[in-house]
Amino acid sequence: MTRFKAEHLRTAIINMAYAGATVHVGCAFSIVELLAVLYRSHLRIDPAQPDASDRDYLVLSKGHGVMAQYACLNELGCLSDEDLARYFQNGTRLKGLADAHIPGVEATTGSLGHGMPVAAGLALAAKLNKTEQVCYVLVGDGELNEGPIWEAALFANHFKLDNLVVLVDKNGFQAMGSTDEVMALGNIEDKFRAFGFDAVSIDGHDEAAVDAAYSQARSARNGKPKAIVTHPTKGRGVSFMENDNIWHYTRLSPETHAAALAELAQPPQSPI
Template sequence: MTSEQLAWKIRRHGIEMTHLSGGSHIGAVLSVADIVAVLYTEVLRVVPQEPDWPDRDRFILSKGHAGAAVYAALAERGFFPVEELKTHYQNGSKLSGHVSHHLPGVDFSTGSLGHGLSAGAGMALTARQNGRPYRTFVVLGDGECNEGSVWEAAQFAAYFQLDNLVAVVDHNQMQSLDRCDKTLSSVPLADTWRGFGWNVLEADGNDHDSLRAAFAAVPKNAKPTVLVAKTVKGKGISFMEMDILWHYRFPHEGWEYDCAVRELWEKRPAGVEDPYTPRGIPSPALPDEKADIGHDHTLSATYHPTWRLPEEKA
């Protein structure tokens, strides 16, 4: 399976999983799909039939709310049956809303943001101390980088010269309720990581050639590496792209589900079969004039408190 085929499958499974479960975070699943697909087809050294292989590369999705993307990748790679994806979010399922280590192929449970890089740094240091060849990869959200624990781990990794540690920031520029730059002011991410002593690479996180080139360029120079991957939240579904609404909303029955499936169907790579709607949706329900499309749902646009920041009062 190519990375492009796996990315499509991740998006299609993500739509189905959140639709069936009423789960959240489809926007995050769609933005990180290409990063996860390239990692699981061309970068990570893993053996699906031996998920606990001691020398496997470790992978942590620190932005664990996008766990459906990892579940889909693991299932398609053969770590567990694809049919199990339909149990996402159900009571008693191993496929919890945030990433769970109870699944084969998952090294660390995540979802409480800011913890993944610390765990990954520990794994990388352990490999160094024990003379093991594996690398550790950690995917973070850009909003997650507001967590102080991320920078404690960054400082730790630089101090111990963990060049077997690679962080990837899914830089979709949105978090929780708003744009990142409307939530907490910060200097450019790449400059911040450089200041902490890391190698910094940048790429288009939705372009597979750009991602391949970046991962191939990771140096071994006594420094950890971060790839700042610029992505589009909701990538692949036009009415979800860069709309914060889809951080929490799931595709409901009717035009939301039908139009999402239709868009994916029209862009599927050669050789890919849709496991849920093999012939697509021939007569999809369409949005009417009352459909909630194209509106700014960010907190800064929809909430108008009486207080103002100092610079807004001037």
Template sequence: MRFDPQQLRRTVLDMAYAGRTVHIGCAFSIIDIMAVLYRSHLRVTVDDPRAADRDYLVLSKGHGVMAQYACMRELGWITDDQISGYCSDGSQLKGLSDSRIPGLEVTSGSLGHGLSVGVGIALGARRRGTDQRVFAIVGDGEMNEGPIWEAMLFAGHNALGNLTVVVDENGWQAMGRTQAVLQLGSLEQKFESFGFDAVTVDGHDEQALDVAFEALRTNGTGRPKAIVARTIKGKGVSFMEDDNIWHYTRLDDVRYQQAIAELEAAR
């Protein structure tokens, strides 16, 4: 499976347009991260999204779930009818991650909580003696939350080497620029001070992401891992890029066609 980011973005647009829903920008910023994970690093079973030996992808920033739905469509875990019926009456697919959907590991959207769940899953896997890995995707605005730092302390203290945290550092949170709301400084340095191996990469460079995931997996330190992925909110459609209005704006007919045309031209 290719997990082509442009096709994944097209699926997100189709879902958002069909459901007249929001959160396009925050889904676009993690598309490339999702594509690399599902293509090369996340162990899943196509026939069974709840296979007992699977790796876990915890989407703590649950409002970006359309990016994960797009990958799940590639795997055949959700259907074209579910895509076209997104957020309609009776739809199982909602605008936030919901653990009742096979393939989604947590119910998230209440920010700051997902990493704690991921840490618990990682600890459980180690106690069971499995080689399962846990990937937790958080937002940089979400890093303001106290439970995030408690989870990091616990992961570092317990040397959870099977845990990888990916920060979608797109520079925005709900009400403004992340640095204007609460300055976080160097996230890479903060992770390292909490006992993580950490790197910072371009979150839209698939090769750089691939190298970072593999290098951290094989470095042999036994410490938890972190990738700070510098991204652009709304990446892939010029009028959405780095504009927080697309956290809240719905597509009309004209904007939908403009966005589709840009994606097709880029391919």
């Protein structure tokens, strides 16, 4: 069976959110394919030794999307089914934001804007140590309102961190509304290029495009940090959640939980 299948990861996310009576389903769904392809084919990590010194790094700067990462770490073998079943409940270790105490999680995040500076520091350390490690950092588009993102971008360009890959989840929404309404971002790719990055734009749910972008980013050691700006759908996979920002902060009821599981059990529909 293929590991890290998108529908399996989304089912795990739905069940975690329901078990923990918690939120942030939509923003976890939008990054599923990004993480699935990364863990399946590109991120060098040993589940038996997730803190091995030669590992690649993944910093989830948009820490509120952590259910997607926990679902991947479960398939990887770093987290048990019981861990996921008790997500966000009293006395358990899986919190609602990324926590560096969890095997396979590199940084405690959730205070937006701070994961990218951490990732830039890790990438510089790998450069100084002359390793082949790659540091991936996943940021939200609303998170790009934060100044530390752009300070880290300046830093990455100055130190020629071509082993740093910034993944932007441009789903068009943030907590309080659409990104265009809250603070328009303009052309994100051009902004990163202005900071000295190689930047590409892809469909965040097209696994072949995601795979190709990762391969290109890893192989291009040209002195430039990389930005992969992805265009996913917030809430992708469950029709009543797609592009509805209410699912940033709405909990699942027994009815919506059952309806979501029923949709995820269906085979993907052809767009034609």
